[in-house]
Amino acid sequence: MNRRQLFTSTAAAAASQLIPGNQPEAKAAAPKRALMKVGCQSPPSDDKHLAYFRRHGVLNINGYVEDDQKHDTYTVEDLSKLKERCEKHGITLEMVQPPFLASSHIDKTERPAIMLGQSPERDHDIESVQNLIRNCAKVGIPQIKYNMSILGVVRTDRTPGRGGSTYSTWRLQDAKASSKFTPLTRAGRVTADMY
Secondary structure (H helix, E strand, O other): HHHHHHHHHHHHEEEEEEOOOOOOOOOOOOOOOOOOOOOEOOOOOOOOHHHHHHHOOOEEEEOOOOOOOEEEEEEEEHHHHHHHHHHHHHOOEEEEEEHHHHHHHOOOOOHHHHHOOOOOOOHHHHHHHHHHHHHHHOOOOOEEOOOOOOOOOOOOEEOHHHOOOOEEEEOOHHHHHHOOOOOOOEEEEOOOOOO
């Protein structure tokens, strides 16, 4: 076949596709499987908040055991009730966090023993986290969330965002100029190796 014959046959094949009824049936593309999940870590995990999550498509959460008691760790019963409440709303309880390892500044946290290396309290708190992991495994909660930080989640003033929103912001140069950021915490001077 020479170039002229190749061009003629290719042009004829392309033209035949323009004639109605000659196109192969278009198949509907199968939807792609989502690679991300929309989740949230906003308390409380009560029925009202869970209904709100469901209504807005938030189907995976970090849940919170809601009661007025101070917990050392959450029991299997506590976690089972929370998981059942989430499932009732069609929400997956992806994780919980220990009741005492929040994202707070070391000077404000009630139980700083792990981060400050203060035994025997430190050893007790580590054992509580281990028990939480065991209890989550028994209930079928695949993860725990914890945040061990000396400074907590550091932020400077919020930044204006799209649609009237504001963004949580951290700018070191703004922090250096602010008097609200003290140079040392009760942990004292902490080097990278110590941390």
